[in-house]
Amino acid sequence: MKIVLLWSDVLVFLLVLSLCLFFYKLRQDPQIRQRWSQVFASRLGMVTFTVIATYVAVALLDSMHFRRALDAPPGLAAQEVFYDNKVTSVLDIMLDGMGERFERTYSAPFALRSFEKQNMKDERGRDIRDFPALRHAGTHLAQADDKWPDVARKSARALLWGLLLSALWLAPQWLLLRGSPRPWRASWAVQAAVLCAAVWLVSISRHYHVLGTDLGGADVAYQSIKGVRTGVLLGTLATLIMLPIAVTLGVMAGYFKGWVDDLVQYLYTTLSSIPGILLIAASVLLFQVYIDLNPDFFSIGMEKADARFIALCFILGVTSWSTLCRLIRAETLKISQLGYVQAAHAFGVSHLRILGRHILPNVVHIILITFVLDFSALVLAEAVLSYIGVGIDPSMGSWGNMINGARSELSREPAVWWTLSGAFIFMFVLVLAANLFSDLVRDAFDPRTSTRRSPL
Amino acid sequence: MFAYIVRRLLYAIPILVGVNLLTFLLFFVVNSPDDMAVSQLGEKYVTPAAIQAWKEKNGYDKPLFVNAQAAGAATLTDTIFFTKSVRLFAFDFGRSESGRDITTDVSTRMWPSLAVALPTFAVGIWVNICVALMVVMFHATRLDRWAVFGFVALMSISYLFYIIGGQYLVAKSWKLVPISGFHGGAQAWKFLLLPVLVGVVAGIGSGARWYRTLFLEEANQDYVRTARAKGASEISILFGHILPNALIPILTGVVVLIPSLFMGSLLIESFFGIPGLGSYMLDAIRSQDFAIVRSMVFIGSILYIVGLILTDISYTWADPRIRLN
Numbered sequence: 001m002k003i004v005l006l007w008s009d010v011l012v013f014l015l016v017l018s019l020c021l022f023f024y025k026l027r028q029d030p031q032i033r034q035r036w037s038q039v040f041a042s043r044l045g046m047v048t049f050t051v052i053a054t055y056v057a058v059a060l061l062d063s064m065h066f067r068r069a070l071d072a073p074p075g076l077a078a079q080e081v082f083y084d085n086k087v088t089s090v091l092d093i094m095l096d097g098m099g100e101r102f103e104r105t106y107s108a109p110f111a112l113r114s115f116e117k118q119n120m121k122d123e124r125g126r127d128i129r130d131f132p133a134l135r136h137a138g139t140h141l142a143q144a145d146d147k148w149p150d151v152a153r154k155s156a157r158a159l160l161w162g163l164l165l166s167a168l169w170l171a172p173q174w175l176l177l178r179g180s181p182r183p184w185r186a187s188w189a190v191q192a193a194v195l196c197a198a199v200w201l202v203s204i205s206r207h208y209h210v211l212g213t214d215l216g217g218a219d220v221a222y223q224s225i226k227g228v229r230t231g232v233l234l235g236t237l238a239t240l241i242m243l244p245i246a247v248t249l250g251v252m253a254g255y256f257k258g259w260v261d262d263l264v265q266y267l268y269t270t271l272s273s274i275p276g277i278l279l280i281a282a283s284v285l286l287f288q289v290y291i292d293l294n295p296d297f298f299s300i301g302m303e304k305a306d307a308r309f310i311a312l313c314f315i316l317g318v319t320s321w322s323t324l325c326r327l328i329r330a331e332t333l334k335i336s337q338l339g340y341v342q343a344a345h346a347f348g349v350s351h352l353r354i355l356g357r358h359i360l361p362n363v364v365h366i367i368l369i370t371f372v373l374d375f376s377a378l379v380l381a382e383a384v385l386s387y388i389g390v391g392i393d394p395s396m397g398s399w400g401n402m403i404n405g406a407r408s409e410l411s412r413e414p415a416v417w418w419t420l421s422g423a424f425i426f427m428f429v430l431v432l433a434a435n436l437f438s439d440l441v442r443d444a445f446d447p448r449t450s451t452r453r454s455p456l
Numbered sequence: 457m458f459a460y461i462v463r464r465l466l467y468a469i470p471i472l473v474g475v476n477l478l479t480f481l482l483f484f485v486v487n488s489p490d491d492m493a494v495s496q497l498g499e500k501y502v503t504p505a506a507i508q509a510w511k512e513k514n515g516y517d518k519p520l521f522v523n524a525q526a527a528g529a530a531t532l533t534d535t536i537f538f539t540k541s542v543r544l545f546a547f548d549f550g551r552s553e554s555g556r557d558i559t560t561d562v563s564t565r566m567w568p569s570l571a572v573a574l575p576t577f578a579v580g581i582w583v584n585i586c587v588a589l590m591v592v593m594f595h596a597t598r599l600d601r602w603a604v605f606g607f608v609a610l611m612s613i614s615y616l617f618y619i620i621g622g623q624y625l626v627a628k629s630w631k632l633v634p635i636s637g638f639h640g641g642a643q644a645w646k647f648l649l650l651p652v653l654v655g656v657v658a659g660i661g662s663g664a665r666w667y668r669t670l671f672l673e674e675a676n677q678d679y680v681r682t683a684r685a686k687g688a689s690e691i692s693i694l695f696g697h698i699l700p701n702a703l704i705p706i707l708t709g710v711v712v713l714i715p716s717l718f719m720g721s722l723l724i725e726s727f728f729g730i731p732g733l734g735s736y737m738l739d740a741i742r743s744q745d746f747a748i749v750r751s752m753v754f755i756g757s758i759l760y761i762v763g764l765i766l767t768d769i770s771y772t773w774a775d776p777r778i779r780l781n
Contacts, residue, residue, distance in 0.1 A: 270474035275756035277722060281741045282482055282749050289491050376612065383614045384723065389742050403616050407727075410624045411635070424617055431612040439608065 002083050004065040006306045008313075012063050012233055015240055016056075026364075038444040043186040045440045050190040051433040058225065059232035062091040065302075087302045091229075095222065098205045101136035103217035106409075109418050110208050112138045112147060137208050151208065158203040162196030169195060212418035215405060224422040226397035231430060234313055234382050234392075235375040241317030242374075243367060246324035251359060253325075254332025255351070264329065268322035276319060277388070283315040284308075284390035305393035312391065316378065324370045331363050365445040372438035376431045383427065399423040457772070461765060468761045472545070475757045480541045483746050489516035489536070492746065514553060514747075515539055540750070549751040552740070558751050561736065568638055569720030569732030572648060576655035576724075577717055580663060581710060583656055585699075588667035592675065593694060604668070610661030618658040619727045626650055636729035651728045655721065667706060674702045704774045711770045715759035719752075 026032045039045045067083040092099055106115035113131040122128050138147055170188050177184050201221060204210055211220035253264035271279075291297075291304060298304040335341060336359065344354050385391035386400025387407070394401055406419035483492075493507040493516075511517040516536060523535050543550065549558035591603045627635040633650045674680065675698055683693050720734035729735075733752070740748035771778045 266470065266474065270471050270478065273471055273757040273760040274475055274478070274753055275716075275719065275760075278737065278741075278749060278753050278756060282479070282746075282753070285741065285744055285746075286482060289494075293491060293494065380614050383616055387616060388722065388738060403614070403620075407616070407620055410620060411628060415624070415628075420617075420620065424613075427614060428612055431614075432609055435608045435612050436605075 001069055002067045004067055004087050004302075006063075006065060006087075006303065007310055008233055008237070008306050009063045009065060011237055011240075011310070012060070015236055016060065029361075032364075035444040037182070039437075039440045040182050042440065043183045044436060046183050046187040047190050048433040048437040048440070050187045050194075051429065052437060054190075054194050055228055055232050055430050055433075058091065059229040061094065062089045062226065062229040063233075064090040085301075091225070094202075095225065096202050096206065098202065098219055098222040099226070101205075101209075101219060103134050103136065103209070103213045104132070105213070105215060105217055106416055107134055107137070107209060107213045107217075109210060109212040110137075110147070110151065111212065112141070112144055115416070134209070140207060151204070154204055154207065155200060158200040159196055161203070162199035163192070165199060166192035166195045211422045214402070214419045215409075220402075220419050220422040223397050223402055224399070224426045227399040227402065227423065227426060228430075230309070230392055230396060230398040231379045231382060231427065234309075234316070235378040235434075237310075237313040238316035238320070238378050239371050239374050241314055242321045242324065243371070245318070246321035247328060247360075247363070247367065249321070250325040250328030251332050251355060251363065254329040255336050255355060255359060257333075261329070264325065268325050271319065272322040277384075279319050280315055280385065281388060281390045283319070284312060284385075287311045287315070288390075301395055305396040308393045309396060312385070316381070320374070324366070327366050327370070328363050331366055332359055335359055335362050369438070369442050369445055372434065372441050376434035376438065379427065379431050379434070383423075399427045457769075461769070464765050464768070468758075468765075471761060472754075472757060475754065476541050476544065479750050479753050480537060483750060484520060484536055484540070492516070515550075540747075544751065544754045549754075550747060552747045553745045554743075558748060561748075562733065562751070562755065565731055565733050565736050566718055567732075568640075568730050569718060569725065569734060571644060572651050572655070572724060572728075572730055572732065573717040573720055575648065575652045576659075576721075577710075577713070579652060580656045580659045581706075584660060584663035584667050585706070587660060587664040588671055589694065589699065591664070591668050592671045592698070593690070595672065595675065604665065607661045607665040607668075611665070613658075613661075615658055615723055618654050619723060622650060622654040622657070623727070626653070636727065638728075638730045647728070647730070651724050651730065655724055666709075667702070670702045670705050671698055674698045677701075707774050708767055708770050712760075712763040712767045714766065715763040716756070718759060719756055 026036075040049070065087045066089075067085075067087055070082045070084055104114055104118070107113070108115060111134065113133055116131070117129050118132045119127060119129055120132055138144075138150075141147060141150060170191060173184070173188065201210060205219065205221065209219050209221070211224065214220055214223065249264045249267070253261040287308065291308060295304075298307060341354060341358050344358055349357075382391055382398060383400035383403055386398060387404045391400050392398040402419055402423040406416065406423075409416035409419065489511050490507055493510040494502050497506055497510060508517070518536050518539065520536050540550070547559070549562070552558055552561070591600055594600045594603075623635055626632050627650060633646055636647075638644070638647050680693060680697055683697050688696070718733065719737075720730075720732040722734040722738050724730070725732045725734035726738045736748065737752050739745075740752070
């Protein structure tokens with residue numbers, strides 16, 4: 001086994017580390033603690049946070065990559081170890097080979113036979129044209145009629161195991177948190193549901209394709225889960241790249257005023273007057289040309305896809321800082337007029353210290369709200385960009401690529417709906433949770449709305 | 457007022473120059489004409505002679521900024537920067553990489569884009585305001601709460617699914633309208649119905665939610681309380697006081713979008729096969745036709761700046777307290 005560290009893996013673990021540090025530091029501020037407890041005082045806040053945390057956990061598991069060692073070929077000395085060209089992640093192991101059960105082409109959810117007819121021989125050797133049996137679905141069944149009773153039996157067993165696992169997982173939480181005033185029950189319910197669903201999916205997937213297979217015969221449920229990492233990483237990394245630019249320029253423009261302000265305003269007006277999608281498309285195309293001309297930089301295909309992915313995050317970040325910059329500039333303009341900043345000036349405190357001690361902490365809430373709000377917008381944007389052809393590399397699983405590959409399949413007769421619905425469900429749940437959570441965060445942190453409680 | 461507009465137009469010039477420089481840097485400095493030639497010609501035919509021929513054919517064989525070999529003013533004009541970027545200011549877009557005249561293409565493709573975008577825009581605003589008003593009427597009840605949840609849920613669905621779902625339901629299952637295509641003249645409505653419907657439905661989530669907050673902001677004002685104290689009915693408060701006052705932020709918020717309607721919608725046009733500017737851009741992006749992308753970036757920024765100026769004007773028109781000077 002050889003561990004593979006892709007650039008996006010490094011970035012995402014750094015991101016999680018810095019977020020943890022950030023929140024640990026924020027906890028010391030009593031005002032911010034009170035606002036967070038307002039977010040988590042509602043059941044909705046607990047549920048949406050748990051859902052988002054689940055997605056992030058899946059993304060992190062899928063970011064631990066390695067290459068399997070291959071068995072030494074017979075006759076060769078076993079001194080040198082060869083590694084598989086395919087990169088595996090911890091999530092793949094946990095899904096128990098779900099991604100390795102390929103069929104020939106489309107098959108419906110829980111189907112035993114392929115979606116398309118094929119020439120084959122019957123038992124007497126004559127040429128016939130029929131739907132061939134799937135390689136990895138229901139091979140243990142004696143006859144096709146046993147399918148649904150078998151599914152029900154296996155589901156019941158999986159559900160029992162899932163409940164047992166949830167009980168083990170939730171017991172320590174219950175012991176620790178049962179006296180807490182926060183509505184932890186809502187979170188536990190979601191955790192139990194997620195665990196049961198995961199156990200069910202993995203155990204049923206051994207015998208059936210729960211969401212069918214796509215054009216290339218890959219399991220749709222597996223692909224949808226692989227899309228989680230792409231969506232979560234894109235949503236967070238792009239914002240992370242945008243933050244330093246927007247915050248630095250915005251704070252400087254609002255604090256120093258004069259020509260600095262003029263320059264920053266000019267920069268963001270220019271940038272925001274270019275149609276965003278064209279700017280992104282042009283940048284991605286240019287980077288694609290660069291990758292095509294320098295193929296030697298990347299040793300395995302995955303690294304190439306990863307480079308393109310990081311470039312996409314980078315481009316999305318660089319092209320989208322103008323909104324946040326504008327907000328921070330306005331807020332800084334307001335704050336730098338306040339008495340305590342004037343007083344700090346009078347005491348001769350240096351500019352750097354005033355910015356760090358007095359201004360930055362007071363714009364943190366804007367950064368936080370933007371971070372959460374942009375997340376769902378970026379996840380949605382990924383699908384559109386992949387459709388246009390400037391998104392994620394097709395070799396890297398993503399919901400946008402799934403939609404793009406299946407968009408015309410609804411017009412077939414009978415319609416192939418399962419590829420789209422797989423991407424739809426996973427994407428919808430994540431974006432909905434993020435949107436609802438961001439509403440709560442905004443209500444708690446935005447001074448304009450914090451007095452007026454939102455109905456949700 | 458007039459002086460203000462002139463000043464805003466003058467202020468637009470440095471921004472357009474900035475846009476121009478940025479696109480120039482992106483297209484010619486980061487990515488040299490040789491790289492472009494290689495990607496355009498495909499891998500098979502890349503020889504130095506072929507690259508040179510391609511560059512000559514498309515006018516990329518000149519120096520970037522300063523042509524030292526030419527004499528007089530031509531040192532600056534006979535360069536890629538002048539012929540490809542500065543000429544855009546005279547609305548001379550030149551030819552696409554496939555040899556078509558971009559100005560003609562843009563002026564013919566503008567109309568189908570408008571035919572879809574204008575009705576979507578107008579009907580969308582009307583529907584959003586109606587939905588938001590209905591929700592505001594039931595403010596702080598369970599219905600209101602579920603409506604907001606519904607808006608957020610609608611917002612969380614990707615635009616692609618609205619289009620795919622609309623095509624599947626309306627055009628394929630119910631067979632009410634053609635799935636895609638476009639036809640000018642009297643038959644046009646058949647082809648426009650579904651794109652407009654999809655555009656309106658897809659916009660309800662975010663639109664109605666935004667209008668609802670605007671209406672609620674007005675509903676918390678003192679004059680509303682006064683009207684209620686004087687015994688005005690809820691209906692007359694809603695339509696007589698809240699709606700007219702909330703129209704000001706709505707108006708100024710949507711005016712900025714009007715010029716960009718010319719650009720059309722990338723997704724709607726490509727899915728429904730409408731020959732507008734949106735699908736034009738998409739085709740250019742897919743065939744890596746940088747000449748078209750460059751021109752569209754320029755047109756898009758002009759329209760955006762016009763939108764900003766119109767917004768300022770609409771402020772003074774809608775709210776007499778604001779004066780521009």
